[in-house]
Amino acid sequence: MKKIKILTVGKYQRKISLTITIPVIALTVIILAMSVITVWNAAELHYIISHKTQRYVKDVSLQLASDIEGRLKKITQDMMSLEDSVLKIYDGQDVEGLKEFLLRKADILEFDSLMISSCLGKSYSTGNSVENLYELPGVQDALNGENGVSFLDGQSILYSVPFYKDGQVVGVLSGIRSKSNMQKLIQPHSFDGKGLTCISDSEGKVIISPTDLDPFLRLDNIFTQETKPRQRELQSIYQMRDNMRNHQGGVFTFTSINGSELVLSYDELEPYGWILLTLVPADLITGDTDRYVTRTFLITAGIIIVFALSLLIVTNTFRSHRKVLERIAFEDAITGGMSNAAFQLRCKEMLQKASPGTYTVISLNIKDFKLINENFGSPSGDATLRYVGEVLKRNLKADELCARGEADNFFLCLKESDRNRIQSRMERILEDVNSFNKNREEPYFLTISQGAYLVEQPSMDIMLIQDRAKTACRTQRYQSQQTVTYYDSAITRQLQKEHELSDLFRNSIQNHDFQVYLQPKVCPYSGRIMGAEALVRWQHPKRGMIYPSEFIPLFERNGNICCLDNYMFEEVCALIARWIKNKQPVIPISVNLSRQHFKNPDLLPHLSEIARKYLVPDGVIELELTESVFFDDRRIEIVKGNIKTMHQLGFLCSLDDFGTGYSSLGLLKEFDIDTIKLDRKFAQDITNPKSQHILACIMELTKNLNIKTVAEGIETQEQLDCLKGLHCDLIQGYLYSKPLPIPEFEQWAESRLF
Numbered sequence: 001m002k003k004i005k006i007l008t009v010g011k012y013q014r015k016i017s018l019t020i021t022i023p024v025i026a027l028t029v030i031i032l033a034m035s036v037i038t039v040w041n042a043a044e045l046h047y048i049i050s051h052k053t054q055r056y057v058k059d060v061s062l063q064l065a066s067d068i069e070g071r072l073k074k075i076t077q078d079m080m081s082l083e084d085s086v087l088k089i090y091d092g093q094d095v096e097g098l099k100e101f102l103l104r105k106a107d108i109l110e111f112d113s114l115m116i117s118s119c120l121g122k123s124y125s126t127g128n129s130v131e132n133l134y135e136l137p138g139v140q141d142a143l144n145g146e147n148g149v150s151f152l153d154g155q156s157i158l159y160s161v162p163f164y165k166d167g168q169v170v171g172v173l174s175g176i177r178s179k180s181n182m183q184k185l186i187q188p189h190s191f192d193g194k195g196l197t198c199i200s201d202s203e204g205k206v207i208i209s210p211t212d213l214d215p216f217l218r219l220d221n222i223f224t225q226e227t228k229p230r231q232r233e234l235q236s237i238y239q240m241r242d243n244m245r246n247h248q249g250g251v252f253t254f255t256s257i258n259g260s261e262l263v264l265s266y267d268e269l270e271p272y273g274w275i276l277l278t279l280v281p282a283d284l285i286t287g288d289t290d291r292y293v294t295r296t297f298l299i300t301a302g303i304i305i306v307f308a309l310s311l312l313i314v315t316n317t318f319r320s321h322r323k324v325l326e327r328i329a330f331e332d333a334i335t336g337g338m339s340n341a342a343f344q345l346r347c348k349e350m351l352q353k354a355s356p357g358t359y360t361v362i363s364l365n366i367k368d369f370k371l372i373n374e375n376f377g378s379p380s381g382d383a384t385l386r387y388v389g390e391v392l393k394r395n396l397k398a399d400e401l402c403a404r405g406e407a408d409n410f411f412l413c414l415k416e417s418d419r420n421r422i423q424s425r426m427e428r429i430l431e432d433v434n435s436f437n438k439n440r441e442e443p444y445f446l447t448i449s450q451g452a453y454l455v456e457q458p459s460m461d462i463m464l465i466q467d468r469a470k471t472a473c474r475t476q477r478y479q480s481q482q483t484v485t486y487y488d489s490a491i492t493r494q495l496q497k498e499h500e501l502s503d504l505f506r507n508s509i510q511n512h513d514f515q516v517y518l519q520p521k522v523c524p525y526s527g528r529i530m531g532a533e534a535l536v537r538w539q540h541p542k543r544g545m546i547y548p549s550e551f552i553p554l555f556e557r558n559g560n561i562c563c564l565d566n567y568m569f570e571e572v573c574a575l576i577a578r579w580i581k582n583k584q585p586v587i588p589i590s591v592n593l594s595r596q597h598f599k600n601p602d603l604l605p606h607l608s609e610i611a612r613k614y615l616v617p618d619g620v621i622e623l624e625l626t627e628s629v630f631f632d633d634r635r636i637e638i639v640k641g642n643i644k645t646m647h648q649l650g651f652l653c654s655l656d657d658f659g660t661g662y663s664s665l666g667l668l669k670e671f672d673i674d675t676i677k678l679d680r681k682f683a684q685d686i687t688n689p690k691s692q693h694i695l696a697c698i699m700e701l702t703k704n705l706n707i708k709t710v711a712e713g714i715e716t717q718e719q720l721d722c723l724k725g726l727h728c729d730l731i732q733g734y735l736y737s738k739p740l741p742i743p744e745f746e747q748w749a750e751s752r753l754f
Contacts, residue, residue: 031307035300042296050253053282054263058251061265061278064197065249068276069269071185076147076161078109079173083163086116086173095124102126111175112156117143118171130158133174142172149272151207157182182208186276195280202244202273240266244275253282332404334382335389340411343403344462347413350399351458359455360422362412362484363469364392367447369408388433388446395429411466417454419486426450426484449473453487498554504540505560509567513540516571517739518589520749521710521730524720529752530730531588533624534572535739536564561594568592569607572621573614575742580615584746585753590622590654590675598638608649618650622675626656636670643671654710659698673707680713683733686722699726 082105089098102114103126113127123133130152133139141148142160150158160174177185186197186208196210236252243250249267261282266275330342338346351359366388373381385404392402392410401413416422430448437443451473453465472487508514514536521531538546555561569591579586597603611621623646625639646653654675659682668676678698685691702709711723714733723731737748 028307028311031303035304038296038300042293045293050282054251054253054265057263057265057278057280058249061251061267061276062249064278065267065269065276068186068197068199072269072272075109075159075175075177079159079161079175082173083161086163086171087165098124099126106175109175110177110181112178112181113176115174115176116171117174127176130174130176136160139172139174142174143169145169152176157208179208183210186210195278197279198277199269199274200244200277202247202275204241204244204275207274240264244268247273332389335386335404337389337393338401338403340403340405343401343405343411343413344466346401347465348462350401350413351455351462354458356456356458357417357454358415358458360414360416361453361455361465361469362414362422362426363405363451363466363473364410364412365449365451365473366408367449384446387436391433392429395425395432405466405470409470411469419484422452423484450484451475451487452484501546501551501554502558502560504543505555505563508538508540509563511541512571513538514564514567514571515539515741516568516575517741518745519732519739520737520745520752521590521732522736522752524724524728524731527752529587529749531590531622532745532749533590533732533739534568534592536568537739556594556596559596562596562600565591565593565597566606566610569621570610570614573610573616576616576620577614580617586617586620587749587753588620588622588652590624590652592624592626592656595626598642604642604645604649604651607651611650619652622652622654624654624656624677640671643673647672659694668701668705668707675708675710676702677710677712677732678728683711683713683715683719683723686719692722692726695723695726695728699728703727 085101086098089101098116102116102124106112106114106126113125115123115125115127115129115133117123117133117139123129130136134143136150136158138148138150138158138160142162145162147162148160150160152158156179157177158174159177160172162169163171163173182199186199187210198206198210199208200206233252233254236254240250240252244266247268249265251263251265253261253263255261263280263282265278265280267278268274269276330339331337332339347359347361366384369381369384372384385408388410389402389404392412396402396412397415399415401411403411405411414422414425416425433448434443434445437445451469451471453468453472455465468487471491472485475485475491515538517535517537518532519535520529521533522528523530536548536552538548538551540546552561555564572589572591576586576589578584593603607623643653652674653672654677655671655673656677657679658676659679676698678695682691682695686695699709708729710730710732711719711728712732714720714723714731714735716735719733720731720735737745740748
């Protein structure tokens with residue numbers, strides 16, 4: 001084994017490493033690409049949502065600014081509506097009445113205090129008077145005929161409006177709104193109560209700040225706070241200052257001093273040239289999106305981490321178990337010797353370096369090995385294989401090999417070409433194998449079949465060489481137990497014969513050397529013909545009649561059976577078309593399909609196309625399957641779909657050799673079959689009471705399932721009478737007729753038409 005490793009394992013180990021590395025790299029690239037795309041998509045989504053958030057905040061703040069403008073205008077309008085009443089009371093010199101009137105109106109109009117100032121410097125107030133009232137800019141504006149405002153300590157605002165007499169300003173009505181009153185005035189009801197608003201002048205000085213309830217930013221120092229904003233935010237602030245001076249609005253997103261991301265919208269309030277600032281947390285709208293984006297990033301990172309860890313684990317596992325993999329690949333699990341894969345690799349190397357006829361490959365098979373497992377158990381069987389492997393190995397020379405192939409089959413590669421020497425060596429080897437019987441009271445001799453192939457073509461595929469040795473082993477002709485059978489001319493002749501038949505096939509198809517024979521299916525009660533089965537006969541112009549037993553197994557192996565079945569199907573369609581054209585009675589015909597067909601998904605559409613070409617009516621052709629097509633569960637599912645398609649395309653379906661295959665009763669449950677053909681073994685043993693009971697159950701079951709039954713191979717009246725008693729639907733066999741050429745069949749059927 002060490003020598004094998006040196007010569008072969010390194011090269012194939014590199015191949016295995018490449019086989020693993022390339023998919024891993026490809027998978028890594030795919031995962032990384034998907035991760036990049038996912039992150040890019042999430043970032044793009046975040047960008048789009050952020051812009052939509054700014055637009056939403058801008059729209060809402062514009063509406064809010066419009067509302068606040070209306071409220072501010074209403075304040076001055078309410079004050080101006082008091083002008084007439086104030087003048088009347090003022091002219092009447094009713095000071096107490098004036099104070100009472102102003103006090104009442106202050107409460108109604110939500111002023112903290114209302115006061116009147118005359119042009120002569122006299123003033124009246126419902127509350128505390130304001131010092132230097134006449135010096136306030138808003139009062140001066142009112143004395144000059146304009147509405148005005150003045151800012152008092154604590155963010156209180158004094159509104160002033162002039163009142164006239166005879167077209168002249170005779171006084172000023174002023175009203176004080178406190179900070180809390182103004183905060184209430186500008187408090188937004190949008191943004192789920194999480195937004196803040198304030199009013200500043202065009203230079204950014206805060207006039208009315210938001211409420212003090214849970215503030216998250218001091219708006220009065222947003223421009224003066226010494227922070228280090230990002231360049232983009234700094235540009236937005238500069239742009240905001242310019243826009244405010246030019247009486248323009250705008251919106252931008254920035255990060256506050258406490259790390260919160262905020263959206264700030266600013267809009268002009270026309271009455272006094274103020275600016276309404278609206279501040280909203282960015283995650284108010286994008287919170288769910290941000291969580292999604294964050295989750296996406298985390299999932300992507302998790303995938304990369306998991307993949308990296310998995311890749312690391314796989315790599316480490318591969319490295320740590322390399323020797324185990326080598327042992328699995330190149331060491332037989334039971335004998336501990338060379339595996340068949342290692343034998344093929346090493347043998348190929350030796351043959352390529354040797355001259356033709358240097359080596360002989362021998363296949364050995366322990367006869368009746370199953371009996372060892374059955375009588376002594378599997379452990380004893382494995383011990384026997386190990387023992388045989390050890391005996392073979394110790395009888396080898398340099399540059400010779402032995403290995404277990406499969407089950408109880410072994411291969412030898414001997415550096416011998418002389419048959420006598422090979423025979424002599426094999427006799428010694430077999431004697432050594434049975435040497436364990438020397439001290440046994442009851443000997444148990446192992447008989448080993450031996451087939452050999454002398455390698456004349458070293459470049460030949462090693463598997464073909466082994467197959468030839470195995471073929472010789474299977475076809476061994478004993479003169480004694482010790483005789484080695486070679487892959488010789490007899491086997492070659494058989495292969496040549498099969499090759500000749502394969503070569504004749506194409507021309508015979510084209511020349512219509514394959515002929516359709518029909519065997520009738522007869523109703524046992526009326527004696528009338530109810531159908532026929534199409535059987536193939538090969539009438540070659542030079543070789544004469546070639547029977548199905550000679551070519552059907554061969555064509556099953558080489559795939560020609562599919563072409564032959566298609567040929568037979570078209571010949572049957574042509575026959576039915578001729579019957580219809582000549583207005584002859586149309587007899588339903590069943591056509592056999594090999595299981596090889598079910599590897600081709602286009603089979604049934606192709607047959608349907610042929611049937612339409614010949615205008616064959618539905619229900620006239622029955623496709624006959626054998627139970628061998630139901631080889632395993634996967635094949636059953638494929639055939640189930642094909643049977644459904646058969647019915648959709650107008651074909652009937654029958655099951656041949658019923659009772660011998662995969663699971664007969666299970667097939668009746670699974671498939672929508674129209675007819676079953678009982679295997680001929682039932683007819684051969686029909687006098688057996690057990691067989692009759694089984695047939696009776698099958699007949700009753702098929703009647704309940706609306707499935708017709710056909711008994712084939714019926715040759716005696718006794719068989720017919722029994723089947724009639726069991727209510728079998730149709731009979732096929734030599735009792736009525738052998739398979740007939742079409743002209744003879746038509747003549748035979750004339751008197752038995754249904």
